[in-house]
Amino acid sequence: MKQNHPFHLVNQSPWPLTTSLSVFTMLMGVIKWFNMFKPDLMIMGMILTMISSYQWWRDITRESTFQGHHTMKVTKGLQWGMILFIVSEIFFFLAFFWAFFHSSLSPSIELGMNWPPMGICPFNPLEIPLLNTLILLSSGLTVTWAHHSLMENNYNQSLKSLMLTVLLGIYFSILQGFEYMEAPFSIADSVYGSTFFLTTGLHGMHVIVGTSFLLICLIRMYKNHFSSTHHFGFEAAAWYWHFVDVVWLFLYISIYWWGS
Numbered sequence: 001m002k003q004n005h006p007f008h009l010v011n012q013s014p015w016p017l018t019t020s021l022s023v024f025t026m027l028m029g030v031i032k033w034f035n036m037f038k039p040d041l042m043i044m045g046m047i048l049t050m051i052s053s054y055q056w057w058r059d060i061t062r063e064s065t066f067q068g069h070h071t072m073k074v075t076k077g078l079q080w081g082m083i084l085f086i087v088s089e090i091f092f093f094l095a096f097f098w099a100f101f102h103s104s105l106s107p108s109i110e111l112g113m114n115w116p117p118m119g120i121c122p123f124n125p126l127e128i129p130l131l132n133t134l135i136l137l138s139s140g141l142t143v144t145w146a147h148h149s150l151m152e153n154n155y156n157q158s159l160k161s162l163m164l165t166v167l168l169g170i171y172f173s174i175l176q177g178f179e180y181m182e183a184p185f186s187i188a189d190s191v192y193g194s195t196f197f198l199t200t201g202l203h204g205m206h207v208i209v210g211t212s213f214l215l216i217c218l219i220r221m222y223k224n225h226f227s228s229t230h231h232f233g234f235e236a237a238a239w240y241w242h243f244v245d246v247v248w249l250f251l252y253i254s255i256y257w258w259g260s
Contacts, residue, residue: 006073008063015056022048057216064233065225075232082236086243089206093247096202097254100195104259111190115259120192121184122260128179129256132172133248136207139168140245143214143238150221153228162218162234165241169211176204196255203247210244213237 003009026045033039064070070078104115112118123129142165149158180197187197217234220226226234 006071008069008074015052019052022052096199103191116192117190125256128175132175133252135168135172136245136248139165143241147238151228166214206244210241
């Protein structure tokens with residue numbers, strides 16, 4: 001069907017509905033896991049979410065790469081959508097930083113009027129946290145290298161640097177998982193444990209999402225889906241990754257270094 005406008009009027013799709021139901025199932029599974037120690041519903045929800053996401057991403061990739069629906073006008077709208085999404089994520093993290101500083105700047109009598117509270121042994125900020133900081137800063141450099149290489153039509157360098165970024169993201173997640181296993185306190189240990197694990201855990205989830213985002217871009221780059229002028233899918237992943245980097249810097253300085 002011929003159209004005389006630059007906009008993309010999307011076709012009906014089942015994937016938003018199936019993805020929403022899958023995420024709802026996964027979150028109900030998390031509640032079941034926390035209360036009944038049975039992760040079966042959560043695992044089923046995760047599998048359904050991944051299947052729905054794959055189908056949805058496949059359709060979007062087809063629309064943008066092969067059907068040519070992502071015109072300059074559509075891309076501009078996608079850019080503003082990504083910017084507003086990142087702004088909403090900034091305010092999301094702001095709430096958790098607010099909770100941390102509210103408790104740490106004026107510790108109540110229940111905390112012994114001390115921060116960290118009595119009995120809490122915080123992490124040494126010069127050990128794994130500092131290594132994770134160097135890893136994320138390095139990954140910010142490699143993803144920028146990949147972006148500039150792509151704009152200069154240097155396919156080989158772009159592929160290698162993006163692969164390195166994905167590996168650094170995976171390495172970060174492994175180290176954070178190891179840190180959690182070795183933690184001398186839990187999420188139940190006063191407001192310190194709650195704010196620490198909520199803030200670092202949510203950031204860790206964002207790292208996993210960002211790594212997945214970049215991995216999809218790596219596969220698409222390998223399949224020659226991007227050009228030097230048409231690669232917003234990768235650009236959005238790079239923006240998201242830089243946002244993750246900046247949040248970690250604030251998190252490291254306030255919670256790991258100053259808060260300990």
